[in-house]
Structure formats: structure tokens, C-alpha cells
Amino acid sequence: MRRACAIVAFVTGLWQGLAAQGPPGPPVPTPPKSGREGALVDFTGTWVSPVMEDYRWRMVTPLKGDAASIPYRQDAVAIINAWNPAKDEAAGLQCKAYGAPALLRIPGRLRISWQDDNTLKIEADQGTQTRLLWFTSGATRAGAARGVSAVALAKADVKPTWQGQSIARWEAGQAPTAGGFALGTSARWGSRSQSLEVVTTNLRDGYLRKNGVPYSDKTTLTEYFDRFSEPDGQEWFTVTTIVNDPVHLATPFVTTTDFRREPNDAKFSPVPCSAR
Amino acid sequence: MMRMVSALGLVAILCAVTAAQQSEAPPLRVYPVQGAVSVIAGAGGNVVVQNGKDGTLLVDTGLAASAGPLAAEVRARYRGAVLWIVNTHLHPDHVGGNDAFAQADGRKPLDFLGARFDGTQPLKIIAHSNVLARLASAANGPRLSDAGLPRDEYATPFKDLRFNDEPVVLHHEPRAHTDGDTIVYFPKSDVVVAGDIFTPGGYPFIDVANGGSVAGEIAALNHILDLTVPGHTQEGGTSVVPGHGRLCDEADVVEYRDMVVIVRDRVQDLIKKGMTLDQVQAAAPSRDYDSEYVTAASFVKGADFVAAVYRSLTAK
Amino acid sequence: MRVVLAALLLAFPAAPAFAQVDVSGAWASLYHEDLPERLPGPELGDYMGLPINDAARLRGDSYDADRISIVQEYQCRPHGGDYQMRGLSNMRIDPVLDPVTQQLVAWHTRMGFQEMERTIWMDGRPHPDDMAPHTWSGFSTGTWQNNMLNVRTTHLKENYVRRNGIPRSANATFTEHWVRHGTYLTVTTVITDPALLTEPLVRSQTWVLDPGQRMGRDICEYGDEVPRERRDYVPNHLPGTNPFLHEVADWYGLPFEATRGGAETLYPEYRSKMPKPEKPKLVCERYCTCGVGANAVCLLAPTAPRPR
Numbered sequence: 001m002r003r004a005c006a007i008v009a010f011v012t013g014l015w016q017g018l019a020a021q022g023p024p025g026p027p028v029p030t031p032p033k034s035g036r037e038g039a040l041v042d043f044t045g046t047w048v049s050p051v052m053e054d055y056r057w058r059m060v061t062p063l064k065g066d067a068a069s070i071p072y073r074q075d076a077v078a079i080i081n082a083w084n085p086a087k088d089e090a091a092g093l094q095c096k097a098y099g100a101p102a103l104l105r106i107p108g109r110l111r112i113s114w115q116d117d118n119t120l121k122i123e124a125d126q127g128t129q130t131r132l133l134w135f136t137s138g139a140t141r142a143g144a145a146r147g148v149s150a151v152a153l154a155k156a157d158v159k160p161t162w163q164g165q166s167i168a169r170w171e172a173g174q175a176p177t178a179g180g181f182a183l184g185t186s187a188r189w190g191s192r193s194q195s196l197e198v199v200t201t202n203l204r205d206g207y208l209r210k211n212g213v214p215y216s217d218k219t220t221l222t223e224y225f226d227r228f229s230e231p232d233g234q235e236w237f238t239v240t241t242i243v244n245d246p247v248h249l250a251t252p253f254v255t256t257t258d259f260r261r262e263p264n265d266a267k268f269s270p271v272p273c274s275a276r
Numbered sequence: 277m278m279r280m281v282s283a284l285g286l287v288a289i290l291c292a293v294t295a296a297q298q299s300e301a302p303p304l305r306v307y308p309v310q311g312a313v314s315v316i317a318g319a320g321g322n323v324v325v326q327n328g329k330d331g332t333l334l335v336d337t338g339l340a341a342s343a344g345p346l347a348a349e350v351r352a353r354y355r356g357a358v359l360w361i362v363n364t365h366l367h368p369d370h371v372g373g374n375d376a377f378a379q380a381d382g383r384k385p386l387d388f389l390g391a392r393f394d395g396t397q398p399l400k401i402i403a404h405s406n407v408l409a410r411l412a413s414a415a416n417g418p419r420l421s422d423a424g425l426p427r428d429e430y431a432t433p434f435k436d437l438r439f440n441d442e443p444v445v446l447h448h449e450p451r452a453h454t455d456g457d458t459i460v461y462f463p464k465s466d467v468v469v470a471g472d473i474f475t476p477g478g479y480p481f482i483d484v485a486n487g488g489s490v491a492g493e494i495a496a497l498n499h500i501l502d503l504t505v506p507g508h509t510q511e512g513g514t515s516v517v518p519g520h521g522r523l524c525d526e527a528d529v530v531e532y533r534d535m536v537v538i539v540r541d542r543v544q545d546l547i548k549k550g551m552t553l554d555q556v557q558a559a560a561p562s563r564d565y566d567s568e569y570v571t572a573a574s575f576v577k578g579a580d581f582v583a584a585v586y587r588s589l590t591a592k
Numbered sequence: 593m594r595v596v597l598a599a600l601l602l603a604f605p606a607a608p609a610f611a612q613v614d615v616s617g618a619w620a621s622l623y624h625e626d627l628p629e630r631l632p633g634p635e636l637g638d639y640m641g642l643p644i645n646d647a648a649r650l651r652g653d654s655y656d657a658d659r660i661s662i663v664q665e666y667q668c669r670p671h672g673g674d675y676q677m678r679g680l681s682n683m684r685i686d687p688v689l690d691p692v693t694q695q696l697v698a699w700h701t702r703m704g705f706q707e708m709e710r711t712i713w714m715d716g717r718p719h720p721d722d723m724a725p726h727t728w729s730g731f732s733t734g735t736w737q738n739n740m741l742n743v744r745t746t747h748l749k750e751n752y753v754r755r756n757g758i759p760r761s762a763n764a765t766f767t768e769h770w771v772r773h774g775t776y777l778t779v780t781t782v783i784t785d786p787a788l789l790t791e792p793l794v795r796s797q798t799w800v801l802d803p804g805q806r807m808g809r810d811i812c813e814y815g816d817e818v819p820r821e822r823r824d825y826v827p828n829h830l831p832g833t834n835p836f837l838h839e840v841a842d843w844y845g846l847p848f849e850a851t852r853g854g855a856e857t858l859y860p861e862y863r864s865k866m867p868k869p870e871k872p873k874l875v876c877e878r879y880c881t882c883g884v885g886a887n888a889v890c891l892l893a894p895t896a897p898r899p900r
Contacts, residue, residue, distance in 0.1 A: 048860065053626055256778055260794075494824045506665075523724065568762070568788075
């Protein structure tokens with residue numbers, strides 16, 4: 001009798017486990033062949049950021065010494081207060097505020113396209129800057145995340161640049177798991193992500209704002225690009241920018257910038273960097 | 277001049293009423309408010325119902341054209357007879373159904389003590405005495421039969437009664453949207469029925485021809501705020517049922533009151549500068565509120581509201 | 593033993609797999625953008641970055657901050673559902689589960705400040721009709737789009753988009769897009785107000801997971817802060833009389849026109865048309881170190897030595 005009960009219970013549990021799979025959820029993604037192929041959403045096109053936040057720190061060059069909202073370390077104060085745009089111009093450092101950690105905060109337009117199947121290109125008209133987002137293997141991603149870009153990257157001995165080296169991936173979702181067969185383990189919801197994650201290292205030291213609030217060459221920049229559409233048909237993306245600078249920032253500096261798609265690039269107007 | 281204005285105002289009201297009557301009546305919608313109180317929308321003005329073991333009390337009766345469906349809805353949904361009608365003011369979208377309910381009541385003969393020979397309770401229609409005076413004179417307002425007039429009038433600052441085990445307090449609001457406004461307070465259900473003193477989707481119609489004034493309108497809104505007690509985080513609590521539009525609470529009345537006061541202040545300032553009505557209207561002192569309170573279908577446009585404020589501030 | 597084992601198996605049935613992300617938890621707001629405006633509060637006349645129309649601008653110009661003291665009903669007024677995500681407060685998000693099916697019915701948010709609460713219904717229920725009361729938080733429904741929670745909110749009471757008198761009308765609606773990346777939650781809010789905005793106002797905020805957070809009570813009681821002159825008094829500036837509107841431009845060395853807001857001022861091309869400041873400045877004197885270290889509460893004077 002006991003054996004019969006155990007068999008019935010086992011079969012019932014097995015049946016529930018199989019029957020309760022329900023309708024097929026999102027398929028567990030197989031590794032895509034290329035970055036372009038793996039895209040769940042489309043970032044290509046021309047985008048503009050209407051400046052509805054941080055207006056007086058973005059639309060105009062903020063006043064010298066104005067570092068409000070930025071969690072900088074006290075030892076950055078001297079650098080902030082020493083900002084001298086004429087000196088930057090003389091040294092050919094007009095683009096110091098146009099590095100990857102700050103570029104998308106400058107009011108301007110972006111033109112995004114696939115340079116090839118594994119490189120997403122972001123052109124910014126402000127400062128005529130170009131960022132290349134590489135979709136590469138896991139090994140180089142891990143290297144980039146640790147900031148060991150010079151060794152782990154496919155191209156060795158790359159000098160730091162304003163835009164650094166950006167490793168991109170479509171953020172991994174979470175595979176669903178069915179439970180019921182191991183004690184204490186319940187099923188897990190799966191999730192599929194449509195976010196683009198970019199980790200950038202190998203940056204030259206630059207400015208978080210045009211008035212000289214600094215970030216160092218030890219900075220790691222992590223960004224998440226998220227697309228959405230509005231009921232009125234407008235298409236947007238929000239980029240969450242996380243600047244980790246162990247030298248000048250007390251905590252990660254996190255900002256979010258919103259871009260709206262434009263019908264064409266008629267208003268994409270390249271202008272050179274300016275130190276003022 | 278005032279007679280022409282009041283005549284024009286009456287024509288405007290009657291035109292709006294006629295248009296409403298001629299178009300297909302919108303379906304009635306019934307919403308519970310709080311306690312024993314519910315509201316029926318779609319009959320013209322909001323019709324408020326308090327119902328219980330004693331029967332049904334209505335606040336206002338909507339348009340005459342909607343009286344049939346309204347009476348049918350009340351009969352179907354609420355037990356007991358309609359024993360009280362309280363009219364908040366004289367406008368046809370609030371008293372239009374009086375005749376129909378009075379007819380349904382039958383108006384049976386009463387004995388010398390005012391009781392019916394058959395023992396049933398007669399329908400009582402009550403409003404402030406200024407409402408009765410204006411309706412009975414037929415100079416302003418809709419024509420009602422004698423049975424539909426609010427003959428159980430009151431002339432004191434307030435009148436109370438108890439119905440369905442709940443106090444019902446009628447407050448006269450002097451010279452507000454008209455000179456006969458009543459707000460009805462149900463303390464146990466925690467509901468204030470504001471009539472057209474408060475119409476959240478549009479400017480108040482300050483009916484100067486029928487004794488309305490902006491000072492009285494503001495005082496009436498303040499009185500509503502005296503009666504209301506909000507719930508947690510300043511919302512909910514006492515429900516406020518407006519003459520037209522959605523269910524509200526104290527916070528909604530505050531915003532509305534502030535709007536009326538601010539526009540009043542601006543018009544007052546322009547009057548002090550010696551401006552005529554045309555000049556004041558050209559200055560558009562309500563222009564920052566027009567986009568919220570005026571639509572293509574609005575009865576009171578910005579210029580109309582400003583004119584009413586101007587007239588009530590300059591009235592001798 | 594086998595019977596016991598089998599019984600336990602029955603207690604842990606498998607469940608279907610659907611795409612969802614867990615946004616529950618205790619969250620602390622990061623104020624790395626617009627901190628002076630969001631915490632100590634915006635300056636009078638600062639309409640920068642807002643796509644407002646003339647009506648909203650006049651409402652802001654007419655605003656007298658005494659109003660929130662003298663009009664006692666405003667003293668304990670909480671933020672609207674849209675502004676809650678922007679203003680002062682930490683947040684706790686709890687799932688609301690159907691007790692029978694254990695399926696998610698809603699997300700419930702609670703803010704520490706003024707105990708503001710919202711429910712985001714996830715069960716497909718429709719929004720109520722136009723007779724329903726409007727509330728501070730509005731009526732919200734949400735749907736998942738892969739890892740993004742899209743929320744739509746209607747039935748809002750009148751509130752504000754900035755706490756210096758720029759209102760947001762009761763005719764407005766807003767959408768939100770919530771995405772969680774590890775310990776960060778980004779919420780993008782899109783406010784559409786046909787009465788007061790010429791285009792949607794889009795702002796995004798980030799929260800960081802804060803598991804140790806304890807949220808207590810915040811019970812507000814109004815009081816007589818400033819004597820009221822008379823019952824029909826609501827503090828306001830008559831049109832053209834507000835003496836404070838140039839302050840923000842003068843304090844920060846900005847062109848006055850730019851501080852007046854409007855859609856035209858939001859786009860990159862405005863920089864080439866922007867007039868010069870009437871009172872230019874070179875050095876920050878106000879809220880320079882706001883939010884940093886000892887100045888977390890935003891003293892006006894910078895704690896750091898003034899730049900030369």
C-alpha cells in the first residue's frame with residue numbers, strides 16, 4: 001500500500017511538473033551569431049535629447065566650481081576649482097568634456113548605425129565624436145569589466161582615448177526553470193532582456209561636466225540602453241550611465257539621459273569640441 | 277441693461293436645455309459614493325440618491341427630458357418611494373424632473389394635519405425660498421407645474437432633517453452661483469452635495485441675473501471646505517459630489533476655490549485701474565486656467581466667467 | 593520515507609515560465625541629477641527644461657510660496673504619482689499576489705515622504721471612467737515588455753511638475769518605463785498634459801537597492817503657520833508683478849529667456865539662439881557642492897574653498 005501511494009504521488013508530481021509548464025514561454029536564447037543578429041530592439045537612426053533635466057549643467061557651461069549633484073571626493077575639489085578653459089585650449093584638450101562618460105549628456109544628436117555585424121557605431125555631432133561598441137566574446141568582456149583593457153582586449157597596447165574601448169552585449173535574460181524535482185527548489189520565472197549593456201574602459205582622464213569636474217583614467221563606464229515607444233508613436237531610449245572612478249568619485253555617479261528618434265538626420269550638425 | 281443681460285442669460289440656458297432635450301439622452305450611469313449615498317450621472321446635472329429603509333431622497337432631478345429614464349432607474353434600483361427631493365438651485369438641468377416625480381407621487385389629497393388619508397407619505401420638494409420665488413414667478417428659470425415646485429421651502433441659513441437614520445443638513449449659500457443655492461450635507465455618509473457651486477470640469481456659472489456673485493461663490497466653496505474632512509494623505513474622506521462631473525474630495529475643491537479667488541483678484545485689480553468690461557476681457561485674466569476649464573462643449577467660456585466676476589464686483 | 597518524499601514533491605509543483613523581472617524591495621533614490629531642485633527645492637521662476645505653454649508659465653509667475661502655508665490644505669499635500677518618482681523620498685515596492693493562485697496582481701509602492709502609495713495593477717483590468725475620483729497617485733496599470741515594465745496612469749489630481757508653482761493639471765496622464773539592472777532601477781516618466789505642456793515632459797530617475805532600509809511613519813498634521821488675512825485670501829502675484837522671476841538667472845549667470853522654459857529652449861539648436869546672460873557670472877556661488885559629503889543637506893555656501 002505504501003509503495004502504491006508513493007508511486008501515485010511520484011507520478012502525480014511528475015504530471016504536475018510536465019502539465020504546469022503551461023504555454024511555451026520565451027525560448028531560451030541560443031547564442032546569436034552577431035551583435036546585429038542578437039538585437040531585440042533597434043537603436044539605429046538619428047536621436048535627439050531634449051534637455052529636460054540638469055538643464056543649467058548641460059545646456060550652458062556651468063559656472064566654475066559648480067559640482068552640485070556629483071558625488072566627488074574631497075580631493076577632487078582642487079581640480080574643480082582650478083578649471084581653466086584657456087589652458088585646456090592651449091594644450092589641445094578642447095575635447096576633455098566630450099569623453100564617453102560625459103558625451104551623451106551634452107545637448108546634441110546621435111546617429112547610430114551598424115558599422116559591421118559586431119560593431120554598433122554612435123556618432124555624436126557635438127565634438128564630432130564617434131564611439132564604437134564592440135560585440136565580442138566573453139573573455140574580452142570579462143577583461144573589460146575588470147578594467148584590464150590593455151591585456152584582455154583583442155588589440156593590444158591601445159592608448160587611452162576620449163571614447164575608450166567599449167564592449168557591448170545584449171543583456172542576458174534569465175532562463176526559466178521548472179521546479180518540483182528537487183527539495184526546496186521552486187520554479188523560477190524567466191526573463192528576456194531587451195537592454196544593451198556597454199562597458200567602457202581605457203579612457204583618458206576627462207571632465208564629467210564642461211566646467212572641469214574630473215574623472216580619471218581609472219574610470220570604468222557602464223551603460224544600459226533601453227528602448228521604449230510611447231502611445232503617441234514617438235520612439236525613445238533611455239541610457240543609464242554609471243561612472244565608476246575610484247580616484248575622484250566617492251560613489252558611482254549615475255545619470256539617465258533620454259533620447260527621441262528623429263525622422264532623419266537633417267538636423268545632425270557636427271560641431272568641433274569647445275573647452276568653454 | 278441688467279434686464280437684457282438676464283434675458284440673454286435665460287435664453288442661453290433655455291437654448292442649452294432645448295439642445296440637450298432634442299439630442300439623444302446619454303445613458304444614465306450610477307455610482308456608489310459613500311454610505312447610503314450614490315450618484316446618477318447623465319440626466320443633466322448629477323442626481324444624488326440617498327436610500328434606505330425609509331425610502332429615497334433625491335438631490336436634484338436632472339433635465340425634464342431625462343426624467344423618464346431617471347425615474348425608471350430610481351424605481352428599479354432603490355427600494356421604497358421617493359419621499360424627498362432637494363433642489364440645489366433653480367436651473368432646468370437640476371429641477372427638470374420635478375414634475376415627473378411629482379406626477380408619479382400622485383399628489384393625493386391631504387387632511388387638515390397634512391397627512392394623506394391613505395396613510396402614505398407625500399413627496400416633499402424642498403429648496404431655498406429664493407428658488408421657489410423665482411420658479412413661481414416664471415420670470416427666470418424653467419416652467420414647472422405647481423406640483424413640481426419646491427413648496428416645502430426654507431428661508432433660514434440651514435435646515436436639517438433625518439432620513440434613513442442619517443442627518444441631512446441643507447445649507448443655504450447666499451448669493452453664490454445663484455441666490456438660492458443649497459448644499460446638502462450627509463454627515464453619516466460623509467458626503468457633501470455641492471450643486472453647481474462646484475463643477476470641476478469647468479468654470480462656475482455665476483448666474484448674476486439670478487442673484488449669483490463671485491463673493492458668495494467663494495464663501496460657498498470655503499463653506500464646503502469647512503465641512504469636508506480628508507482621509508489619509510489629504511485625499512478621500514468626505515466625498516464631494518459636484519453639480520456636474522466626477523466625484524471629488526476636499527483637495528479638488530481647494531484647487532477650484534483657489535482658481536476662483538485668483539481670477540477674482542485679477543479682475544478686481546483691473547477694475548481698480550478703471551477698465552471697462554471689454555478691456556478686462558481683452559486682458560484675459562483667466563488665460564492660464566482656460567486650457568483646463570474650457571473645452572469646445574463648455575457652457576461657460578473664459579470670457580463669460582470673467583464677465584460674471586466683473587459684473588458681480590461692479591454691481592451696486 | 594518514500595511516502596513523505598512523494599508528498600513533498602507534490603508540495604512544490606512546477607510553474608509555467610513567463611517573462612517578468614522582480615522590482616520588489618527597498619529602494620533609495622539617487623539624486624545625481626537636479627539635486628538642488630529635487631531636494632532643497634527649485635528656485636522661484638526656474639522653468640528650465642520644461643516644455644510649458646504660456647498658461648503654465650503664468651501660473652508659475654503667479655505662484656506665491658506662502659500659499660502652501662496659508663492654504664492649510666496644502667501643508668500635508670503629497671506629491672502626485674508622477675512627481676513621487678522624482679522628489680524627496682525612499683521607496684519600497686511590494687508584490688501583491690492573489691491569495692489563491694499566488695499570481696502577481698499588482699505592484700504596490702510606498703514612499704516614506706507623506707506615506708504616498710501607489711498600486712500598479714498587472715491583471716489587465718481597465719481604467720475607470722470619467723466619473724471616478726481622481727487621486728494623487730492616479731490609477732495605474734502595467735504590462736511587461738521583456739524586461740521593461742510599461743505603466744500607464746490616469747485619473748490624477750492636480751499637482752505640479754516642479755515645486756515652484758508650475759502645475760500639472762488633472763487632465764494629464766503619464767506613462768513610465770521601469771527597467772532593473774542589477775541593483776539599479778531606472779524609471780523614465782513621460783507626462784502628457786494637454787492643458788499645460790506643448791509636448792511630453794520626459795524625465796528619468798535612478799534608484800539603488802537598499803536592503804537595510806527601514807521606512808517609518810510620516811504622519812502630517814496641518815497647523816496655523818502664518819495667520820490668514822481673511823477667508824477669501826489665496827497668496828498670488830498679479831500678472832506682471834512677481835519681483836522674484838529674475839533671481840535664478842541672476843544667481844547663476846543665465847539668460848533670463850532660458851529660465852522661462854518652453855519647448856524651443858530644450859533642443860541643441862537653442863544654444864546658438866540663446867541670448868547672453870544679462871548678469872554674467874564666472875564662479876559658482878550657490879548650491880555649488882550640493883549633495884556632497886558634509887554638504888549633503890545643501891547649504892548655500894560651498895564648503896570647499898571658492899575657486900579663483
